[in-house]
Amino acid sequence: MHHFDHQDGHINYNSDLSGEVHIVNSRGEESWVSGAMLVSFVADYVRRERITQLESMSDKDLMGVACPGPTTLGGAARSSRGQFPTR
Numbered sequence: 001m002h003h004f005d006h007q008d009g010h011i012n013y014n015s016d017l018s019g020e021v022h023i024v025n026s027r028g029e030e031s032w033v034s035g036a037m038l039v040s041f042v043a044d045y046v047r048r049e050r051i052t053q054l055e056s057m058s059d060k061d062l063m064g065v066a067c068p069g070p071t072t073l074g075g076a077a078r079s080s081r082g083q084f085p086t087r
Helices: 035-055 059-063
Strands: 002-006 009-013 020-025 030-034
Antiparallel strands (some): 020 030
């Protein structure tokens, strides 16, 4: 059994979060929660936060690289008429 301390209480749990998670708040009130349910709850919260962050990112930030400028597309130079040069 593992133990996590927080200012609001403490949590006892199995290392793989199998079985029940024992939560005791700072007033000594106890709760038992399924480890699987707790993982799903936290994963859902993280998923919603990441979606919110992605939706507010610029194209450049989302891609993590400099976006092509108006004269390039994928690194290939365009002619002044917007056509790719021929060889």
